Amino acid sequence: xxxxxxxxxxxxxxxxxxxxxxxxxxxxxxxxxxxxxxxxxxxxxxxxxxxxxxxxxxxxxxxxxxxxxxxxxxxxxxxxxxxxxxxxxxxxxxxxxxxxxxxxxxxxxxxxx
Amino acid sequence: xxxxxxxxxxxxxxxxxxxxxxxxxxxxxxxxxxxxxxxxxxxxxxxxxxxxxxxxxxxxxxxxxxxxxxxxxxxxxxxxxxxxxxxxxxxxxxxxxxxxxxxxxxxxxxxxxxx
Numbered sequence: 001x002x003x004x005x006x007x008x009x010x011x012x013x014x015x016x017x018x019x020x021x022x023x024x025x026x027x028x029x030x031x032x033x034x035x036x037x038x039x040x041x042x043x044x045x046x047x048x049x050x051x052x053x054x055x056x057x058x059x060x061x062x063x064x065x066x067x068x069x070x071x072x073x074x075x076x077x078x079x080x081x082x083x084x085x086x087x088x089x090x091x092x093x094x095x096x097x098x099x100x101x102x103x104x105x106x107x108x109x110x111x112x113x
Numbered sequence: 114x115x116x117x118x119x120x121x122x123x124x125x126x127x128x129x130x131x132x133x134x135x136x137x138x139x140x141x142x143x144x145x146x147x148x149x150x151x152x153x154x155x156x157x158x159x160x161x162x163x164x165x166x167x168x169x170x171x172x173x174x175x176x177x178x179x180x181x182x183x184x185x186x187x188x189x190x191x192x193x194x195x196x197x198x199x200x201x202x203x204x205x206x207x208x209x210x211x212x213x214x215x216x217x218x219x220x221x222x223x224x225x226x227x228x
Contacts, residue, residue, distance in 0.1 A: 032215045034215070034216070034217070036219075042221070043117075043203065043219040043220060043221045043222060044156070044203070044219045045219070046216055046217070046218070049215065049216065051215070089155070089156060091156075093215065099144050099146050099161050099168075099169075099205070099207045099215075099217055100146070100158050100161055100168075100169040100171075101146070101148075101156075101158060101217065102158065103148075103155055103156040103157070103158075104155070105154075105155040106155050106156075
C-alpha cells in the first residue's frame, strides 16, 4: 500500500550546523512532495515542496532534493537556528486532482544554542 | 485572507457518544481534507471533499464520516466514540485540484479527548 518512511525520528544539531531529513515513498505514482513544519501546539505549515519533474529546489536556507528512481526525497536545512526547532513532516501525493497526502511519521529537530 | 478555521478547538467526550467537528476553508478554496494526528501514528488521511463530493477516503472505520456544503465548509462526524479516537483532528484546504496547484493549508485543529 501507500507508505512514506521518514528518518531520523529525532535529530539534534548545534546551531549553525546543517540538518538533513530523509523520506522514502512507495507509490510510484506520487508526483508531489511537500514538507511541513509543526511547532509545538501549532498547525503544520508548508515550508517547501517539490514536483516530480524537478530534482532540487531551494528557498534560502532550505532545500529539497528528489530522486525519483530511488523514490527518495530529502530536506536540507543549512545554518540552523534555534527557531528551526520543530517537528518536520514529509508527504507524498499523486496528481490527478487529488489532495490525499501520505505523511511520514515526523522528525523532531532540536537546534542547540 | 483569513486562514482555515476549525471549531471547536477543544472537545471532551465520553465513550459511546458522537461528535461533529467543523472546518471552514480559506475563501475560494474548494477542496477540504481531514487528517487525524496522534503521537504514535502521525498524520493519517481520513477523507477529502471537493464540490460536496468525497474524492478519497483513508483506512478508517465507517464510524468516521464527513460531508461538504455548497459553501465548501466541511464537517466530520465520529459516532460511537472509542478511547483510541482521542487525537488532534486537522483539516486542510486547497484551491483546486485540477489546476496544478498542490498546496494544502492546515487549520489549527480540534483536540478531541475521549474519556
